Amino acid sequence: MKVSRRNQIFWIVGAILIIAYAVIPVLWIVSLSFKEGDDITNKSFLPTVWSWENYRTVFASDLFTTALRNSVGMALIATTISVILATLAAYAISRLDFPGKRLVLGVALAITVFPVIAIATPLFNLWRTIGLYDTWLGLIIPYLSYSLPLAVYVLAAFFREIPWEMEQAAQVDGATAWQAFRRVIVPLATPGVFTAAILTFFAVWNDFVFGITLTSSEAARPVPAALAFFQGASQFSQPTAPIAAAAVVVTIPVVILVLLFQRKIVAGLTNGAVKG
Amino acid sequence: MSTTIPAAPPQKVAEAGKTTRFRLTDRARKERNLGWMLAGPAFFVMVAVTGYPILNALWLSMFDYRLTDPAGRDFIGLGNYLTILTDGLFWRQFGVTSLITVVTVSVELVLGFGLAMVMHRALYLRTALRTAILVPYGIITVVSAYAWAYAFSNTYGFVNGIFGLGEFDWFGGTWSALAAVCVAEIWKTTPFMSLLLLAGLAQIPDDYLEAAKVDGATAWQRVKRVILPNMKAAIMVALLFRTLDAFRVFDTVFIMTAGSQNTETLSFLAYRQTISRVMVGLGSAVSVILAILVVLIAVMFVKVFKTDLSQQRGDRK
Numbered sequence: 001m002k003v004s005r006r007n008q009i010f011w012i013v014g015a016i017l018i019i020a021y022a023v024i025p026v027l028w029i030v031s032l033s034f035k036e037g038d039d040i041t042n043k044s045f046l047p048t049v050w051s052w053e054n055y056r057t058v059f060a061s062d063l064f065t066t067a068l069r070n071s072v073g074m075a076l077i078a079t080t081i082s083v084i085l086a087t088l089a090a091y092a093i094s095r096l097d098f099p100g101k102r103l104v105l106g107v108a109l110a111i112t113v114f115p116v117i118a119i120a121t122p123l124f125n126l127w128r129t130i131g132l133y134d135t136w137l138g139l140i141i142p143y144l145s146y147s148l149p150l151a152v153y154v155l156a157a158f159f160r161e162i163p164w165e166m167e168q169a170a171q172v173d174g175a176t177a178w179q180a181f182r183r184v185i186v187p188l189a190t191p192g193v194f195t196a197a198i199l200t201f202f203a204v205w206n207d208f209v210f211g212i213t214l215t216s217s218e219a220a221r222p223v224p225a226a227l228a229f230f231q232g233a234s235q236f237s238q239p240t241a242p243i244a245a246a247a248v249v250v251t252i253p254v255v256i257l258v259l260l261f262q263r264k265i266v267a268g269l270t271n272g273a274v275k276g
Numbered sequence: 277m278s279t280t281i282p283a284a285p286p287q288k289v290a291e292a293g294k295t296t297r298f299r300l301t302d303r304a305r306k307e308r309n310l311g312w313m314l315a316g317p318a319f320f321v322m323v324a325v326t327g328y329p330i331l332n333a334l335w336l337s338m339f340d341y342r343l344t345d346p347a348g349r350d351f352i353g354l355g356n357y358l359t360i361l362t363d364g365l366f367w368r369q370f371g372v373t374s375l376i377t378v379v380t381v382s383v384e385l386v387l388g389f390g391l392a393m394v395m396h397r398a399l400y401l402r403t404a405l406r407t408a409i410l411v412p413y414g415i416i417t418v419v420s421a422y423a424w425a426y427a428f429s430n431t432y433g434f435v436n437g438i439f440g441l442g443e444f445d446w447f448g449g450t451w452s453a454l455a456a457v458c459v460a461e462i463w464k465t466t467p468f469m470s471l472l473l474l475a476g477l478a479q480i481p482d483d484y485l486e487a488a489k490v491d492g493a494t495a496w497q498r499v500k501r502v503i504l505p506n507m508k509a510a511i512m513v514a515l516l517f518r519t520l521d522a523f524r525v526f527d528t529v530f531i532m533t534a535g536s537q538n539t540e541t542l543s544f545l546a547y548r549q550t551i552s553r554v555m556v557g558l559g560s561a562v563s564v565i566l567a568i569l570v571v572l573i574a575v576m577f578v579k580v581f582k583t584d585l586s587q588q589r590g591d592r593k
Contacts (some may be wrong), residue, residue, distance in 0.1 A: 014394035022408040026415070028421040032432065045434045050284060089318035097304065098311025105318050111326050113520040115570055117543040118563035121377040121550040122329040122336060125343070145325040152318055174420075206416050208527040213551050224418035228531060240432055247419040254414040262407045265414075269468065270475035 026251065032242035040241050054245035064246050066218045067094070067226035071250070074136055074222060075204040078143040082199045087189075088153035093152075094159035116148035119145055120213040127214055134215050139221060142210045147200045154199055157271040158192030195268035198257055205253070223250045337561035343554035356561035357398070366545070366562075373541040376454065377522040380461045384518060385511070387462065388469035395470065396477045413467040421531035424460035453537045460528050465521065469514050476510020477503070516577045520570055542566045 028045060035042070036051035058064045062242040093101045123142055124133070132138035162185070211225030221229070223246070229241050258265065337357070340350040360366045395405055412420065427433045430444040436444055446452045480503060488502045504511075526543035533546070534541040546566055550559025 008399060011394055011398040012400055014390075015398045015405050018391055018394055018405060019401070019408040021463075022411050022467070025420065025423045025427065026411055028427055028434070029419065032426060041431055043432065043434060084316040085321060089315040092311045092314035094316070096307050096311040098308040098315075101311065104315050105303065107319065107322055111322055113517075113570060113574055114326060114330075115524045115546075115563070115566045116545060117524065117526060117546045118333060118567045119326055119329045120561050121546055121556075121559050122332040124550060125336065125556050126329070126332060128343075141325055144321055146323075148318060148322050152322075202414050208416075208418050208530070209547075212530075213547065224416050224527070225357050227418055227422065240426060243422055244426065247416075247422055251415055251419055254416070255411060257412050258407055258410040262403065262410060265410055266406055266471055267469050269413075 005112065025136045029244050029251075032241060032247050033248045035241050035244075053240045055249075057239075057242045058245045058249065061242075063226055063230065064223070064249075067221055068249070070136070070218075070220055071205065071222040071224075074140055074143065074220070075201055077136075078140050078147050078204045079197055079201045081140070081157075082144060082147040082151040082200050083193060086155050086196060087147060087193055089152050090155035090159045093156045094162070095164055104152070111149040112146060112153065116146065116209045117213075118227065120209050123210075124213050134217055134219050136220050138214055139207075139220055142214065142265055143204050143207060145234040147204050151200045151201055152198045154196040154268050154271070155192055158195065158268070161271075162188045162192075191264060192268075195261070195264040198261055198265055199268050200257065201257070205250075302439060333563050333567075336492045336556055337564050339557040341555075341557035343556050352557075356558050357565070359558065360561055360565065366467060368538065369540050369542050369545050372539060373453070373523060373525065373543075376458060376461065376525055376541065377519060379458050380465070380522050381515065381518050383458070383462050384469045385515065388466050388473050388514070391466065391470035392473035394475050395474050409467040409470065411467075412464050413471075415464070417464060417527040418531055420464045421460055421528040423462070424456060425532045428456045428459075447533055447537065450538045453533050453539050457525075457528055457532050457539060460532060461522065461525060464528075465518060469518055472514035472517070473507065473510055476507035476514075479510075480506045510561060512577070512581045516574065516581070519577070524566075542569070548591040 031046050032040070033054050034050045034052075035047040036049060036053045039047040039049060039051075042048065089104060092098065093104060119142060123138075127133040127138045132141070164185075167180045167183050170184045171177060175183065206224070207222060208224040208228075212223040212228060215221040215225060218226075227243055227246055230246070231240055234267070336355055338351060338355075340348070340352045340355065350591065391409065395402075395409070398405060425447075428434055428435050430443050430445050435446075436442060444452075446456045458473060484502050484506065488498045493501065524543050525541050526547065529535065529539060529541050529544055530547075535541075535544050540548075542562065543566065546559055546562040548559075549555045549562055553559075
């Protein structure tokens, strides 16, 4: 009994250390974003005066607000398209017997490991010729190249676990085909679709390579790319603290999703990889 | 690839499929059509959005082609590849990329295993732990890179203060700059690694560990003899995913050093040739080489993985 209590303390200390590991760099950028004036270069973790100044600067700048709009819009569109197409494909893969279902999964996997930059550079050339350079569509299409395989992969792993026989069972018990689908299958499948949507959103939201290679103006530039261009474009020489503020703003959606759906995200990440 | 991994009973599924196909030919044909109707769009989009650029890159890589000088476009066959492979710069960047990959992935494996053990064992703080760990995973890479760049900076950062390094300029030298890049990469991607390892850990039956304990195995022996051999598959998958990912490192390097102090990686080279210097032919060739390297790494892993798994099976019998 005594031993196990000591053990448990050991694990708790470990857990606290890990939480600190995960959170400290985030707290650092949050703290930096509240610094102002001389505090910015005070080289200590916390500001002496907490100020909203940087957030005001960031939201007053078109550079950031347009980028934020671009990021949100394009991420939502790419996620929606990916999840719809992937749901259909994953259903077919897990439920139906047809030649080439392994091929679909294989291609999805092969694409996820492909270097994004190797796709971005040829597109740079092509998009300029056909006029998709620096447009939303010109980014959403390449986003699909990694969001769709990811969604297919995650959903196929989820759908494989669904007890599809329950649909027939419900019909035997007198449910119509639609009721069986609506009441039995949809509730079972929704969590998977949802998880796939979150993971896909994270992936697209994170994009930087396409964002900097395929845009040249505010028209389509997403936030991560805009952050990198903040440097020269701002009127002050070193916009460190405003960058920190902008970084915090784009981290908020991630933190909210993580807080709400922690369990689902973990399941989605591990299902595909370990059982796939 | 990872289709052969653990637990799930693939044979049973295959058998079931066979019998239905055998009995209901007509229905099977319908099922086949429906299957492609549903999976087709996703498959088509995936192939189109990646297949075309890849083929296009292959084609362009054989031209001496500068975007600002379209008239001077010349077919030079494998000339670009020759230029790249005989250039010391390429090999240095290959070295830098490999170094970052090896360092980050090995540190992540050890650290990730520790994290996974704690997540597996801790009875308290479980939810807090998993939530916290997902923050680095979900955070934008560029944001993580900025956080670390500022933390290491000798103008803004707290790192030098904590370690008493005074005005030390982390980004002033190759090794220290690479170290900073590695720290940022490790912080951001260890959680992913640890979650994959955790899934492997969770599949080890508790009886095994109990039995080892009863037999008097020490904690270290239990890790080495029971836990690690039983989660080989999970370790391999985690290593494969992370290695391929690390080899493409771009965002962190771009933000933290912009390739200065000889910290350029291969992805960065491809980017710089094509976008900054608009040497489309040369840049495409770098992209193709990078893609080939990634495929080679994947093939190597799968080979080792397969022999390893079959050996493991042989051992058990």
